Amino acid sequence: MQYPHQSDFVHRKPLRRKSEIGSLMLPGDWSGSARALVLAGFLFLVIIGIRFTAYVFTIIIVSLILTLIAYPALEWLKRRGVPDLLSVILLTLLAIAAILVLIGISVYSFGVLMSDLPGYQAELDVKLAGISGIVKNTGIPVDILSSIPDLSSIVGTIVSFTMTLSDLILYLFFIAVTTFFMLLEAPRVPERLARLPAFSNEKVARLSRMSRFMIDFVVVRTETNLVHGVLFGGVLYVMGVHAALLWGVLTFVLSFIPYIGLIIAAIPAIFFAWLQFGVWGAVAVIAVVCILNLVVENPVFSYFAARKLEIPALLVIISVIFWGWLLGIAGMVFAVPLTLLVLILMQCSDDLEWVNVLLGVDHLFGKEEQ
Numbered sequence: 001m002q003y004p005h006q007s008d009f010v011h012r013k014p015l016r017r018k019s020e021i022g023s024l025m026l027p028g029d030w031s032g033s034a035r036a037l038v039l040a041g042f043l044f045l046v047i048i049g050i051r052f053t054a055y056v057f058t059i060i061i062v063s064l065i066l067t068l069i070a071y072p073a074l075e076w077l078k079r080r081g082v083p084d085l086l087s088v089i090l091l092t093l094l095a096i097a098a099i100l101v102l103i104g105i106s107v108y109s110f111g112v113l114m115s116d117l118p119g120y121q122a123e124l125d126v127k128l129a130g131i132s133g134i135v136k137n138t139g140i141p142v143d144i145l146s147s148i149p150d151l152s153s154i155v156g157t158i159v160s161f162t163m164t165l166s167d168l169i170l171y172l173f174f175i176a177v178t179t180f181f182m183l184l185e186a187p188r189v190p191e192r193l194a195r196l197p198a199f200s201n202e203k204v205a206r207l208s209r210m211s212r213f214m215i216d217f218v219v220v221r222t223e224t225n226l227v228h229g230v231l232f233g234g235v236l237y238v239m240g241v242h243a244a245l246l247w248g249v250l251t252f253v254l255s256f257i258p259y260i261g262l263i264i265a266a267i268p269a270i271f272f273a274w275l276q277f278g279v280w281g282a283v284a285v286i287a288v289v290c291i292l293n294l295v296v297e298n299p300v301f302s303y304f305a306a307r308k309l310e311i312p313a314l315l316v317i318i319s320v321i322f323w324g325w326l327l328g329i330a331g332m333v334f335a336v337p338l339t340l341l342v343l344i345l346m347q348c349s350d351d352l353e354w355v356n357v358l359l360g361v362d363h364l365f366g367k368e369e370q
Contacts (some may be wrong), residue, residue, distance in 0.1 A: 109249075
Protein backbone atom coordinates (compact mmCIF):
# COMPACT_ATOMS: atom_id res chain seq x y z
CA MET A 1 0.00 0.00 0.00
CA GLN A 2 1.47 3.31 -1.08
CA TYR A 3 0.96 6.41 0.98
CA PRO A 4 0.86 9.81 -0.67
CA HIS A 5 4.11 11.66 -0.65
CA GLN A 6 4.48 14.74 1.54
CA SER A 7 4.95 16.87 -1.58
CA ASP A 8 1.45 15.91 -2.68
CA PHE A 9 0.04 17.67 0.39
CA VAL A 10 2.28 20.66 -0.17
CA HIS A 11 1.29 21.25 -3.80
CA ARG A 12 -2.35 20.26 -3.45
CA LYS A 13 -4.66 23.32 -3.41
CA PRO A 14 -6.53 23.64 -0.15
CA LEU A 15 -10.31 23.41 -0.17
CA ARG A 16 -11.99 26.78 -0.35
CA ARG A 17 -13.92 28.01 2.63
CA LYS A 18 -17.63 28.66 2.21
CA SER A 19 -17.07 32.42 2.37
CA GLU A 20 -14.53 32.20 -0.44
CA ILE A 21 -16.82 30.02 -2.54
CA GLY A 22 -19.66 32.50 -2.08
CA SER A 23 -17.46 35.36 -3.25
CA LEU A 24 -16.19 33.74 -6.40
CA MET A 25 -18.70 35.54 -8.60
CA LEU A 26 -17.99 39.21 -7.94
CA PRO A 27 -19.86 41.99 -9.77
CA GLY A 28 -16.63 42.88 -11.54
CA ASP A 29 -16.47 39.38 -13.02
CA TRP A 30 -19.94 39.52 -14.51
CA SER A 31 -20.60 40.41 -18.10
CA GLY A 32 -21.99 43.83 -18.94
CA SER A 33 -25.46 42.49 -19.75
CA ALA A 34 -25.62 40.50 -16.52
CA ARG A 35 -24.66 43.51 -14.44
CA ALA A 36 -27.22 45.65 -16.29
CA LEU A 37 -29.98 43.11 -15.61
CA VAL A 38 -29.09 42.87 -11.92
CA LEU A 39 -28.99 46.67 -11.63
CA ALA A 40 -32.35 47.00 -13.40
CA GLY A 41 -33.89 44.41 -11.08
CA PHE A 42 -32.47 46.18 -8.04
CA LEU A 43 -33.85 49.55 -9.19
CA PHE A 44 -37.25 47.97 -9.84
CA LEU A 45 -37.36 46.59 -6.30
CA VAL A 46 -36.31 49.96 -4.90
CA ILE A 47 -39.06 51.76 -6.84
CA ILE A 48 -41.71 49.27 -5.70
CA GLY A 49 -40.48 49.64 -2.11
CA ILE A 50 -40.71 53.44 -2.32
CA ARG A 51 -44.19 53.13 -3.82
CA PHE A 52 -45.42 51.07 -0.87
CA THR A 53 -43.71 53.32 1.70
CA ALA A 54 -44.50 56.63 -0.01
CA TYR A 55 -45.77 58.30 3.19
CA VAL A 56 -42.58 57.65 5.17
CA PHE A 57 -40.31 58.25 2.17
CA THR A 58 -42.00 61.61 1.46
CA ILE A 59 -41.47 62.73 5.06
CA ILE A 60 -37.76 61.85 4.84
CA ILE A 61 -37.30 63.53 1.46
CA VAL A 62 -39.17 66.71 2.41
CA SER A 63 -37.15 66.90 5.63
CA LEU A 64 -33.93 66.43 3.68
CA ILE A 65 -34.83 69.22 1.25
CA LEU A 66 -35.80 71.54 4.12
CA THR A 67 -32.45 70.70 5.73
CA LEU A 68 -30.67 71.71 2.52
CA ILE A 69 -32.61 75.00 2.49
CA ALA A 70 -31.75 75.75 6.14
CA TYR A 71 -28.13 74.57 6.06
CA PRO A 72 -26.62 77.85 4.70
CA ALA A 73 -28.34 79.73 7.54
CA LEU A 74 -27.01 77.15 10.00
CA GLU A 75 -23.46 77.69 8.70
CA TRP A 76 -23.96 81.47 8.96
CA LEU A 77 -25.01 81.20 12.62
CA LYS A 78 -22.11 78.85 13.41
CA ARG A 79 -19.59 81.31 11.94
CA ARG A 80 -20.92 83.91 14.37
CA GLY A 81 -20.32 81.68 17.35
CA VAL A 82 -23.86 80.42 17.94
CA PRO A 83 -23.82 76.83 19.30
CA ASP A 84 -25.16 74.07 17.05
CA LEU A 85 -28.14 73.20 19.23
CA LEU A 86 -29.22 76.81 19.65
CA SER A 87 -28.81 77.44 15.90
CA VAL A 88 -31.01 74.46 15.03
CA ILE A 89 -33.65 75.52 17.58
CA LEU A 90 -33.73 79.07 16.19
CA LEU A 91 -34.02 77.85 12.59
CA THR A 92 -36.73 75.33 13.54
CA LEU A 93 -38.78 77.98 15.32
CA LEU A 94 -38.38 80.34 12.37
CA ALA A 95 -39.46 77.64 9.92
CA ILE A 96 -42.48 76.71 12.07
CA ALA A 97 -43.49 80.37 12.26
CA ALA A 98 -43.21 80.76 8.46
CA ILE A 99 -45.25 77.60 7.84
CA LEU A 100 -47.91 78.69 10.35
CA VAL A 101 -48.15 82.07 8.63
CA LEU A 102 -48.64 80.39 5.23
CA ILE A 103 -51.24 78.02 6.66
CA GLY A 104 -53.01 80.84 8.46
CA ILE A 105 -53.21 82.97 5.31
CA SER A 106 -54.42 80.00 3.28
CA VAL A 107 -57.07 78.95 5.82
CA TYR A 108 -58.35 82.51 6.23
CA SER A 109 -58.51 83.15 2.47
CA PHE A 110 -60.15 79.78 1.86
CA GLY A 111 -62.75 80.46 4.55
CA VAL A 112 -63.62 83.83 2.99
CA LEU A 113 -63.79 82.17 -0.42
CA MET A 114 -66.19 79.48 0.81
CA SER A 115 -68.44 82.06 2.47
CA ASP A 116 -68.70 84.06 -0.76
CA LEU A 117 -69.23 81.07 -3.06
CA PRO A 118 -73.06 81.51 -3.29
CA GLY A 119 -72.57 84.99 -4.73
CA TYR A 120 -70.02 83.72 -7.23
CA GLN A 121 -72.33 80.85 -8.13
CA ALA A 122 -75.00 83.40 -9.06
CA GLU A 123 -72.46 85.32 -11.15
CA LEU A 124 -71.45 82.10 -12.88
CA ASP A 125 -75.08 81.24 -13.64
CA VAL A 126 -75.64 84.63 -15.24
CA LYS A 127 -72.49 84.49 -17.34
CA LEU A 128 -73.11 80.94 -18.56
CA ALA A 129 -76.70 81.83 -19.40
CA GLY A 130 -75.46 84.75 -21.50
CA ILE A 131 -72.93 82.53 -23.25
CA SER A 132 -75.66 79.94 -23.93
CA GLY A 133 -77.85 82.59 -25.53
CA ILE A 134 -75.03 83.79 -27.80
CA VAL A 135 -74.09 80.25 -28.82
CA LYS A 136 -77.73 79.27 -29.37
CA ASN A 137 -78.25 82.14 -31.83
CA THR A 138 -75.43 80.75 -33.95
CA GLY A 139 -77.17 77.39 -34.24
CA ILE A 140 -74.52 75.47 -32.31
CA PRO A 141 -75.85 72.88 -29.79
CA VAL A 142 -75.63 74.13 -26.20
CA ASP A 143 -75.99 70.80 -24.40
CA ILE A 144 -72.62 71.28 -22.72
CA LEU A 145 -73.69 74.59 -21.17
CA SER A 146 -77.16 73.38 -20.19
CA SER A 147 -75.90 71.87 -16.90
CA ILE A 148 -74.37 74.65 -14.86
CA PRO A 149 -71.60 73.37 -12.55
CA ASP A 150 -71.90 73.80 -8.80
CA LEU A 151 -68.87 75.61 -7.41
CA SER A 152 -69.40 74.21 -3.91
CA SER A 153 -69.33 70.62 -5.16
CA ILE A 154 -66.23 71.33 -7.28
CA VAL A 155 -64.36 72.85 -4.34
CA GLY A 156 -65.49 69.99 -2.10
CA THR A 157 -64.18 67.45 -4.60
CA ILE A 158 -60.81 69.20 -4.73
CA VAL A 159 -60.59 69.40 -0.95
CA SER A 160 -61.47 65.70 -0.61
CA PHE A 161 -58.29 64.81 -2.51
CA THR A 162 -56.14 66.69 -0.01
CA MET A 163 -55.28 65.79 3.56
CA THR A 164 -57.63 66.45 6.45
CA LEU A 165 -56.48 69.00 9.01
CA SER A 166 -55.51 66.35 11.56
CA ASP A 167 -53.48 64.41 8.97
CA LEU A 168 -51.78 67.63 7.86
CA ILE A 169 -50.81 68.54 11.44
CA LEU A 170 -49.41 65.05 12.05
CA TYR A 171 -47.57 65.14 8.73
CA LEU A 172 -46.01 68.53 9.50
CA PHE A 173 -45.07 67.36 13.01
CA PHE A 174 -43.12 64.38 11.66
CA ILE A 175 -41.42 66.60 9.07
CA ALA A 176 -40.47 69.18 11.73
CA VAL A 177 -39.00 66.56 14.08
CA THR A 178 -37.08 64.80 11.29
CA THR A 179 -35.73 68.10 9.94
CA PHE A 180 -34.62 69.15 13.44
CA PHE A 181 -32.49 66.06 13.95
CA MET A 182 -31.18 66.14 10.37
CA LEU A 183 -29.90 69.68 10.98
CA LEU A 184 -28.19 68.50 14.16
CA GLU A 185 -26.44 65.67 12.28
CA ALA A 186 -25.67 67.52 9.04
CA PRO A 187 -22.34 69.12 10.12
CA ARG A 188 -20.98 65.72 11.19
CA VAL A 189 -21.78 63.84 7.97
CA PRO A 190 -18.61 64.79 6.00
CA GLU A 191 -16.39 63.67 8.89
CA ARG A 192 -18.19 60.34 9.12
CA LEU A 193 -17.92 59.78 5.37
CA ALA A 194 -14.19 60.46 5.51
CA ARG A 195 -13.77 57.59 7.99
CA LEU A 196 -15.37 55.08 5.63
CA PRO A 197 -12.88 53.02 3.56
CA ALA A 198 -14.92 53.47 0.38
CA PHE A 199 -14.73 57.27 0.60
CA SER A 200 -11.32 58.78 0.01
CA ASN A 201 -10.61 62.45 0.73
CA GLU A 202 -11.03 63.18 -2.97
CA LYS A 203 -14.47 61.52 -3.06
CA VAL A 204 -15.60 63.36 0.07
CA ALA A 205 -14.51 66.68 -1.43
CA ARG A 206 -16.27 65.82 -4.68
CA LEU A 207 -19.48 64.88 -2.87
CA SER A 208 -19.28 68.06 -0.79
CA ARG A 209 -18.92 70.16 -3.94
CA MET A 210 -21.94 68.52 -5.57
CA SER A 211 -23.96 68.85 -2.35
CA ARG A 212 -23.23 72.59 -2.33
CA PHE A 213 -24.61 72.78 -5.85
CA MET A 214 -27.75 70.96 -4.67
CA ILE A 215 -28.13 73.40 -1.78
CA ASP A 216 -27.62 76.36 -4.14
CA PHE A 217 -30.34 75.11 -6.47
CA VAL A 218 -32.90 74.51 -3.70
CA VAL A 219 -32.22 77.86 -2.03
CA VAL A 220 -32.33 79.80 -5.31
CA ARG A 221 -35.55 78.06 -6.36
CA THR A 222 -37.16 78.86 -3.00
CA GLU A 223 -36.11 82.53 -3.13
CA THR A 224 -37.39 82.87 -6.69
CA ASN A 225 -40.72 81.24 -5.84
CA LEU A 226 -41.11 83.53 -2.83
CA VAL A 227 -40.62 86.60 -5.01
CA HIS A 228 -43.04 85.19 -7.58
CA GLY A 229 -45.72 84.38 -5.00
CA VAL A 230 -45.47 87.75 -3.24
CA LEU A 231 -45.61 89.72 -6.49
CA PHE A 232 -48.49 87.69 -7.96
CA GLY A 233 -50.54 87.79 -4.76
CA GLY A 234 -49.82 91.50 -4.32
CA VAL A 235 -50.85 92.40 -7.86
CA LEU A 236 -54.06 90.37 -7.55
CA TYR A 237 -54.80 92.06 -4.22
CA VAL A 238 -54.37 95.50 -5.79
CA MET A 239 -56.62 94.46 -8.69
CA GLY A 240 -59.27 93.32 -6.21
CA VAL A 241 -59.30 89.66 -7.26
CA HIS A 242 -60.99 87.51 -4.64
CA ALA A 243 -58.73 85.38 -2.36
CA ALA A 244 -55.60 87.03 -3.80
CA LEU A 245 -53.45 85.95 -0.84
CA LEU A 246 -54.49 82.32 -1.33
CA TRP A 247 -53.47 82.42 -4.99
CA GLY A 248 -50.13 83.98 -3.98
CA VAL A 249 -49.41 81.13 -1.54
CA LEU A 250 -50.51 78.61 -4.17
CA THR A 251 -48.12 80.20 -6.67
CA PHE A 252 -45.22 79.97 -4.19
CA VAL A 253 -45.83 76.25 -3.60
CA LEU A 254 -46.69 75.15 -7.12
CA SER A 255 -43.84 77.10 -8.73
CA PHE A 256 -41.60 74.25 -7.62
CA ILE A 257 -43.34 72.18 -10.32
CA PRO A 258 -41.51 73.13 -13.54
CA TYR A 259 -43.46 74.52 -16.49
CA ILE A 260 -46.96 73.47 -15.38
CA GLY A 261 -46.92 74.69 -11.77
CA LEU A 262 -47.46 78.35 -12.63
CA ILE A 263 -50.25 77.46 -15.04
CA ILE A 264 -52.08 75.40 -12.41
CA ALA A 265 -51.69 78.18 -9.83
CA ALA A 266 -52.95 80.85 -12.26
CA ILE A 267 -56.12 79.01 -13.36
CA PRO A 268 -58.26 79.78 -10.25
CA ALA A 269 -57.10 83.42 -10.21
CA ILE A 270 -58.03 83.80 -13.89
CA PHE A 271 -61.40 82.15 -13.27
CA PHE A 272 -62.36 84.43 -10.37
CA ALA A 273 -61.10 87.49 -12.22
CA TRP A 274 -63.43 86.51 -15.09
CA LEU A 275 -66.34 86.15 -12.67
CA GLN A 276 -65.66 89.51 -11.04
CA PHE A 277 -64.56 91.70 -13.95
CA GLY A 278 -65.51 89.79 -17.07
CA VAL A 279 -63.29 88.84 -19.98
CA TRP A 280 -60.97 91.81 -19.62
CA GLY A 281 -60.33 90.93 -15.99
CA ALA A 282 -59.23 87.44 -17.02
CA VAL A 283 -57.08 88.90 -19.81
CA ALA A 284 -55.43 91.27 -17.31
CA VAL A 285 -54.54 88.37 -14.97
CA ILE A 286 -53.15 86.37 -17.90
CA ALA A 287 -51.00 89.37 -18.84
CA VAL A 288 -49.76 89.64 -15.25
CA VAL A 289 -48.85 85.94 -15.25
CA CYS A 290 -46.89 86.28 -18.50
CA ILE A 291 -45.03 89.41 -17.38
CA LEU A 292 -44.12 87.97 -13.98
CA ASN A 293 -42.98 84.73 -15.61
CA LEU A 294 -40.65 86.66 -17.93
CA VAL A 295 -39.31 88.91 -15.18
CA VAL A 296 -39.03 86.46 -12.27
CA GLU A 297 -37.99 83.30 -14.10
CA ASN A 298 -35.19 85.03 -16.00
CA PRO A 299 -33.60 88.17 -14.48
CA VAL A 300 -34.58 87.43 -10.86
CA PHE A 301 -33.61 83.75 -11.06
CA SER A 302 -30.31 84.65 -12.73
CA TYR A 303 -29.65 87.26 -10.03
CA PHE A 304 -30.10 84.71 -7.23
CA ALA A 305 -28.20 81.94 -9.02
CA ALA A 306 -24.45 81.99 -8.49
CA ARG A 307 -23.94 79.41 -11.24
CA LYS A 308 -25.79 78.02 -14.24
CA LEU A 309 -28.61 75.71 -13.22
CA GLU A 310 -29.52 74.44 -16.68
CA ILE A 311 -31.21 71.04 -16.82
CA PRO A 312 -32.57 69.59 -20.10
CA ALA A 313 -36.31 70.20 -20.43
CA LEU A 314 -37.03 66.58 -21.37
CA LEU A 315 -35.36 65.35 -18.18
CA VAL A 316 -37.39 67.84 -16.12
CA ILE A 317 -40.70 66.73 -17.66
CA ILE A 318 -39.88 63.04 -17.18
CA SER A 319 -38.89 63.79 -13.58
CA VAL A 320 -42.22 65.49 -12.86
CA ILE A 321 -44.16 62.58 -14.36
CA PHE A 322 -42.12 59.89 -12.60
CA TRP A 323 -41.97 61.45 -9.12
CA GLY A 324 -45.61 62.53 -9.38
CA TRP A 325 -46.61 58.92 -10.06
CA LEU A 326 -44.36 57.65 -7.26
CA LEU A 327 -45.09 60.17 -4.48
CA GLY A 328 -48.13 62.16 -5.60
CA ILE A 329 -48.26 65.95 -5.39
CA ALA A 330 -45.21 66.07 -3.10
CA GLY A 331 -43.23 64.23 -5.77
CA MET A 332 -44.27 66.76 -8.40
CA VAL A 333 -43.36 69.72 -6.16
CA PHE A 334 -39.92 68.31 -5.32
CA ALA A 335 -39.30 66.54 -8.64
CA VAL A 336 -36.20 68.53 -9.62
CA PRO A 337 -34.47 68.34 -6.20
CA LEU A 338 -35.19 64.60 -6.05
CA THR A 339 -33.76 64.14 -9.53
CA LEU A 340 -30.67 66.12 -8.58
CA LEU A 341 -30.14 63.83 -5.58
CA VAL A 342 -30.25 60.80 -7.86
CA LEU A 343 -27.88 62.47 -10.35
CA ILE A 344 -25.44 63.24 -7.54
CA LEU A 345 -25.44 59.60 -6.48
CA MET A 346 -24.79 58.57 -10.08
CA GLN A 347 -21.97 61.09 -10.40
CA CYS A 348 -20.31 59.64 -7.29
CA SER A 349 -20.31 56.16 -8.83
CA ASP A 350 -17.62 55.31 -11.37
CA ASP A 351 -19.93 52.71 -12.94
CA LEU A 352 -22.93 55.08 -13.36
CA GLU A 353 -21.19 58.36 -14.16
CA TRP A 354 -21.81 57.79 -17.86
CA VAL A 355 -25.57 58.17 -17.29
CA ASN A 356 -25.13 61.86 -16.45
CA VAL A 357 -23.05 62.31 -19.60
CA LEU A 358 -25.81 60.69 -21.65
CA LEU A 359 -28.47 62.89 -20.01
CA GLY A 360 -26.40 66.02 -20.63
CA VAL A 361 -26.08 67.07 -16.97
CA ASP A 362 -22.44 66.18 -16.28
CA HIS A 363 -21.52 69.87 -16.61
CA LEU A 364 -23.54 70.60 -13.45
CA PHE A 365 -21.02 68.72 -11.33
CA GLY A 366 -17.83 69.94 -12.95
CA LYS A 367 -14.72 70.42 -10.86
CA GLU A 368 -14.60 74.11 -11.55
CA GLU A 369 -17.23 76.30 -9.96
CA GLN A 370 -19.29 78.04 -12.57
